[in-house]
Amino acid sequence: MLISGGGIAGSALAVLASSAGFDVTVVERAAGERSSGSPVDVHGRAYAVAESLGVIDRLRSAATDARELTIVDTGGDPVARMRINAARDPRHIELPRADLAAILAGAGAGDCELLHSDELTAVVDGGHGVDVEFAHATPRRFDLVVGADGLHSGVRRLAFGPEGDYVRFLGMYLAGMRTDEAPADPTRVLLYNEPGRSTTVHPATGHPMAGFIFRSTERVHHRDRDAQLALLRARYDGAGWRSHELLERYAESDDTYFDAVSQVRMPTWSTGRIGLVGDAASSLSLFGDGSSSAIVGAATLAQELAAARGTGDWAAAFARYERRHRRVVAPNVRGFGVASRFIVPATAGGIAARNLLIRVGAVFSRPGGSAPA
Structure with a gap:
């Protein structure tokens, strides 16, 4: 065989x-x-x-050691948290x-x-x-x-x-790389959203993974690095939190991942x-x-x-x-x-609704938890 x-x-x-x-x-x-x-x-x-x-x-x-997904705002402050499957x-x-x-x-x-x-x-x-x-x-x-x-x-x-x-293209892309920084908290996956784009930092196993998941109808080949970088820079122009910094490190790395969600x-x-x-x-x-x-x-x-x-x-x-x-x-x-x-809401309203659902779910998941008044 x-x-x-x-x-x-x-x-x-x-x-x-x-x-x-x-x-x-x-x-x-x-x-x-x-x-x-x-x-x-x-x-x-x-x-x-x-x-x-x-x-x-x-x-x-x-x-x-990841146990929690933390949604952060542009300043890096938590706005919602949820336990991930490996913790449950x-x-x-x-x-x-x-x-x-x-x-x-x-x-x-x-x-x-x-x-x-x-x-x-x-x-x-x-x-x-x-x-x-x-x-x-x-x-x-x-x-x-x-x-x-x-x-x-x-x-x-x-x-x-x-x-x-x-193979059917679904209008989304994923890109990622391993960083050389130490994780701030090895138990937390950080996710930042703006409409149609997300930036993540996963603690991985000592060298965090930076990730970009975004919506786009433009087509680029999975081996055309120049076109990939051009699309990433266009879609993340003006993005908040650590998006710009991580994207520049992605551009300098020779060990990256990029592909369409298909x-x-x-x-x-x-x-x-x-x-x-x-x-x-x-x-x-x-x-x-x-x-x-x-x-x-x-x-x-x-x-x-x-x-x-x-x-x-x-x-x-x-x-x-x-x-x-x-x-x-x-x-x-x-x-x-x-x-x-869930990962990449297309609108600001979708982001707000997702975050609210996570917060409500966290309340109900606590022992003796109840819905907010």
């Missing part, structure tokens, strides 16, 4: 498929993990998968994305062949195997190929068609011996739930492929995986509108 992508979905699938008896090769375009990108969550069924892999202690060691649920872990991928990959270290700094340039399903060409490695044939290579999946493009056929919509996640998992198949999340969905999807796919080893009916195995996992990702799709309005 060839897995394209060594991120969360790819690493989880690699260790689970290897444990099920598959010979696994992972190809990853990047030479190494980047530190940028928002912290992500492991909870629910994904937590159970992590338990089965014996990595819970490592996940907890890498976890952030002992089986909910928040940690940096790169750490999660590395821990999952480490669980299968030595059991999989790794091809770094390479990518697929052609995949052809000949019925009895998939012939694969790489940018650098020699061509090979695999029984199965799985694209776990994210929103801009190369496997999806090569096997299913152009990205534009399946939805992947596909009629099917597989064709013959080729399948997709994680964001390559279904991407839509603003609260870090994409990581848990990716882990659960990888576990479901590994289970179905393992069950088909005796018959070799891979198409049926992919279909069963898809049928089961579409039910898992459906809530993310339905909840996107609420999530986007």
Whole structure:
């Protein structure tokens, strides 16, 4: 089995498929993990998968200490507070994305062949195997190929068609970077809003992450850094709190993240011996739930492929995986509108209403709490 992508979905699938008896090769375009990108969550069924892999202690060691989301005004003073999920649920872990991928990959270290700094340039399903060409490695044939290579999946493009056929832009962008400052309070995530734009500082695990989430109808390519910076500067012109300072540091950093908030919509996640998992198949999340969905999807796919080893009916195995996992990702799709309005209200009235709801919710969540008179 060839897995394209060594991120969360790819690493989880690699260790689970290897444990099920598959010979696994992972190809990853990047030479190494980047530190940028928002912290992500492991909870629910994904937590159970992590338990089965014996990595819970490592996940907890890498976890952030964030326990509260604090909404601040332009002067940095709190206007609303709420506890985050990791503070309420002992089986909910928040940690940096790169750490999660590395821990999952480490669980299968030595059991999989790794091809770094390479990518697929052609995949052809000949019925009895998939012939694969790489940018650098020699061509090979695999029984199965799985694209776990994210929103801009190369496997999806090569096997299913152009990205534009399946990826729908939702009018929002995310950008982020790791700072070199010490967190003022490792338990608090700070969020500042103006209509249609937000600036966040997450304490992460010692070096806070600065983030920008904003609304825009303008289209820029995810690898065109000059266009990205121009759009960021235009949208954050005159923004308050620490927005200008953090944006200038973003411009000077060589380790940043920028992409559009998009939805992947596909009629099917597989064709013959080729399948997709994680964001390559279904991407839509603003609260870090994409990581848990990716882990659960990888576990479901590994289970179905393992069950088909005796018959070799891979198409049926992919279909069963898809049928089961579409039910898992459906809530993310339905909840996107609420999530986007919470993080980036489009109007001043929306910001005020969100803050009021948080304050009222905090009152009712206290023991013996009551609504304000």
